[in-house]
Amino acid sequence: MRLTIERSALLRSLGHVHGVVERRTTIPILSNVLIRADDGRLVLTATDMDLAMQERAAADVTQAGSTTVAAHTFYDIVRKLPDGAQVEVRTGTEQGVLQLRCGRSSLKLSTLPSEDFPVMAEGELPYVFAMPVDVLGRLIDRTRFAISTEETRYYLNGIYLHAAKQSGKDVLRSVATDGHRLARVELPLPPGARGMPGVIVPRKAVQEIRRLLDDAEGEAEIALSDTKIRVSVGDVVLTSKLIDGTFPDYERVIPFANDKPLRVNVASFAQAVDLVSTITSDKTRAVKLKIDKDTLTLSATSPDSGSATEEIEVAYRDGPMEIGFNARYLLDIAQQIVGEDAEFMLSDSSSPTLVRDDADPSAVYVLMPMRVG
């Protein structure tokens, strides 16, 4: 194998795929990235056996071939090479060695045979649909903060993507919950997704997909079966196993019947929560909301650091109410709200609260209150 590629192109591709490689792994070849060169392109592949990422980049290939090298080392080296330089990558000069040349630098990396690199079988992916990358990005952003990290409930460690009916229309829904809060976002069901199974996309795949979307344009293509998902964005293809489990019946816990609306200006609300929460203890992060007429008083006390109060103007017609929330959960939701105002639908101080985005009725957030003194 022999090829030449511009350093920035190589770095960009490696930057995408090396994130998949776990820092610590018991199987040596999983630390490596597969490098394949043919027909004027370089293809890089990395996998952790649950998730595989493949990226193509244009390169000047003089001799086709393939090998594997340690992904993080390769990435660190390319990162340190001068910007704009041409990198020559070749094997065959020495057994078990990949040679890198760039200007006056010359490096040798030990390789493992590409035949040993595990290939993730995709199987058939019968449901294929596409959406603009920014739409997919928003779908992820507005749900992923609620993904649980709880190991015992592995079926919550991802985003539940499924087709549903909303007011007679078919929608694609993305839902995540960790038991304390829940996020549900939907968009019109793309053609091709009709009849798709409900799938749970694992956290790591969600993160890697989101990373790819940052510097991408155009559309992302999604293909899935009930065990695998494949997302193609530009020159990158990501394939992941899905979580084999049953997502809880979340519809039952969304309190659509709550009847006490509270409207807040999101910016001033978030600013007040942020300020007051500085006082809260790390463990609970409890902020108390006291609502009376059109005034919301946020407060927090901590035996160690003191107390804080801030008042903001809101729109609220019902009787006085006191309710506590985890400040971080409030901020997570506030961050995802695009409109100027948010509407909290309250019931009482121990029941779940519904939060809606004024500018985007398709997003629904549910927040469990916490007891405050």
Place this chain on the structure above:
Amino acid sequence: MGYVCRDCQSTAAPEDGRCTACGSGRILAHPELDGLTIAHLDCDAFYANVEKRDNPALADKPVIVGGRKRGVVLTCCYIARRYGVRSAMPMFKALRRCPDAVVIRPDMEKYRAIGAEVRELMRAVTPQVEPLSVDEAFMDLGGTERLHGGSPARTLARLARRIEADIGITVSIGLSYNKFLAKIASGLDKPRGFSIIGRAEAVPFLAGQPVDLMWGVGAQFKAHLVGDGIATIADLQAIDEATLVARYGTIGSRLYWFARGEDERTVNPGRERKSVSAETTFEDDIADHATLEARLWPLCEKVSARLKDDEIGGDAVTLKLKTARFRLITRAVTLGHPTQLAETIYRAGVHLLAREINGNAYRLIGIGVAGLVEAAHCDPPDLADPGSLRRAAVERTIDAVRARFGDDALVKGRRFAAHRNRRPE
């Protein structure tokens, strides 16, 4: 010379060794009596004496508390000790020495509750109580003289009487000017003892003692020291600190100061509990998954009961297993929220246990909860588990029934799973 009658707390000088007020012969007499404030209180043969208290028929019988088949002696009463039975001795050996002994399975729950009662009485005397275990603690009575209208020695004599009268067990007390010596003193005159080591006699007293009287000197280290020509504390007193540190490291410095009766550690009541756990050693090793799960459940109930008693809960669950070859395995998981429910602890425990089922036989299983917080933060309603509130309500109902009718009034079927699923052996 200061005096205190241990029975009526009179401080009058005795006549012919008897208290002039009540005639008792149990008189504390010591020149430094009024100046010593650090005490160590140790319950006498605690588990055994609790069992005797609860069953007077045992009063004049040798009693051993411990596991039956392959357990060890946890505690034995003073009658059993006369036959040569000692704690930590394998049960078969103990029974060979004392075949008539009554062996009682430990009821840790009961001992813990009574230990707490003792501690409560201690805290009524001073807030400076540092528990070392369920049945012993340090106390610092400095500054309590005016409050209690007398010297610490007098207050402690009254406390010991009160523990006997209110709780029905006896204790031994050591009084000195630091923790090291107070702990030694409490062991000098057991049972129902009260010993005092003052500043003047500390060094000569220590000189005659073997080195393993000191904390941190176990059998192995003692052998090492004896090999170096240090058998008594007097031998240590003859060596300078630098030499001891050079030879034995940081512990050398402690040996140097302890040998001179010096210990700067203060009584620290702030030693908070970090976790709550329970474990059990099986009569026969177990490899079967269902049987292990069935043995895990009552432990979860036990841990949960203690968390509920103390109005706390935690979010870190640790499973402990010991293989037939004595290899210790611990596995931990963090929950999404703190809990005090047996059901939730059990679910986490089962999750961890499932990965350790591989044909290995285990001799011990245990479960613990750490990351402790107040009960108010435990078991919040769960959006991802709409059944959680109902299960919590069921568990609290069971707790309420048990509180009224006893622990066996209502049990989950899972406790019996072992019998149903037991494979032919």
